[in-house]
Amino acid sequence: MSQTEAAESANTALPGCPNSCGGVPIPYPFGIDSNCAMSQDFEVRCITAHNGISTPYMSEHFNQTCWKWNNSTANFDLSYYTAIAIRDINLSLGQARITSPINSQCYDSTTKKVDYNNWEVILTDTPYKFNREKNKFVAIGCDTLAYIKFSINQNNYWGGCGSWCYSPEALKNGSCSGIGCCHTDLPNGTSYIWIEFDHNYTSSHVYNFSRCSYAMLTEESDEFMFNTNYITTNRLFGQNTTTVIDWTIGNTTCDIARTNKSSYACRSDHSVCLNSGNGPGYLCNCAEGYQGNPYLEGGCQGRL
Structure with a gap:
């Protein structure tokens, strides 16, 4: 597997959870059903219609x-x-x-x-x-x-x-x-x-x-x-x-979020935290030269 392929494969769901619905990738913190999502707000329902086509929907709370x-x-x-x-x-x-x-x-x-x-x-x-x-x-x-x-x-x-x-x-x-x-x-x-x-x-x-x-x-x-x-x-x-x-993740800044290691969402090595530009909260990205899912342990891979 190439570095690019390895990085792309890291952009996935939690282990044991579906990666997609109807051809749409569902990366963590989103997840299909409650056990696969970071929280209720990120739950995704994968619904299959009578014609056999599956579509991802936001949680039933939305x-x-x-x-x-x-x-x-x-x-x-x-x-x-x-x-x-x-x-x-x-x-x-x-x-x-x-x-x-x-x-x-x-x-x-x-x-x-x-x-x-x-x-x-x-x-x-x-x-x-x-x-x-x-x-x-x-x-x-x-x-x-x-x-x-x-x-x-x-x-x-x-x-x-x-x-x-x-x-x-x-x-x-x-x-x-x-x-x-x-x-x-x-x-x-x-x-x-x-x-x-x-x-x-x-x-x-x-x-x-x-x-x-x-x-x-x-x-x-x-x-x-x-x-x-x-x-x-x-x-x-x-x-x-x-x-x-x-x-976004949470409603705090990166500086505050980092002080609580148990809830800090940027789980991967080589990940960085970015404050949201549209209201409170933060996002995680892989550091420059890495690709994948920063919300997962070991998710940022492939020094490019």
Whole structure:
């Protein structure tokens, strides 16, 4: 086995625990079921669907909530809970990419009513925060004003953006400048998300070419580029996107964590501790020239 192969093989789960689920590596401190994870917050459920495809999900203590607008009561009803699927986990960056829903607001020209779906995720008092640099709050539509409520240290704030257009000819692929698509940044330290639409903007004036509006917290990458058919078709309706979350160990700094050898998470020789850049806590990395899993005894291997 080469040094590179040895280093990569160290990037694994605890001994005796599954290394992956559905082709997605699950490295410690994450683990499939309670005996394989550092703590309850890092438990992963590996669920196999009827089609035989397995998908990793965050612990059952973490759920996304969809709220649906009830036109009769003029209030939100709980529509459903959905588990949070994990697309991948990055040990060195302390990040995970998760699946999150695209919220919709659609106008019915027959009933003159509007159907809304709002999204809520609560990560307060957990090792997780929404990543500021890799996510954008995006709204899509031609008569759309969408808001995002977020919580930092249990204090609530609001942000949002609006997009308008009066004909499909005004739309341009790739552009998210306020004509059919808008976006805004997320602040650091966000642990709670609520996304909703302003009910005064309903697409009723543009329903002949744009019946629905959409809002999402999505990874800012090549995966998401505005396309004019997001406006003119139902391509986004009921779909999901990718959101990036940060995770840390504990809620102390490296200097404090090192004083308690029994709980200090950087277990491997040739490992280093890094303070989190998104709230309290720390991460472990392998020292320069080594690769693998610093959270495991002997996990950093292969002087490169």
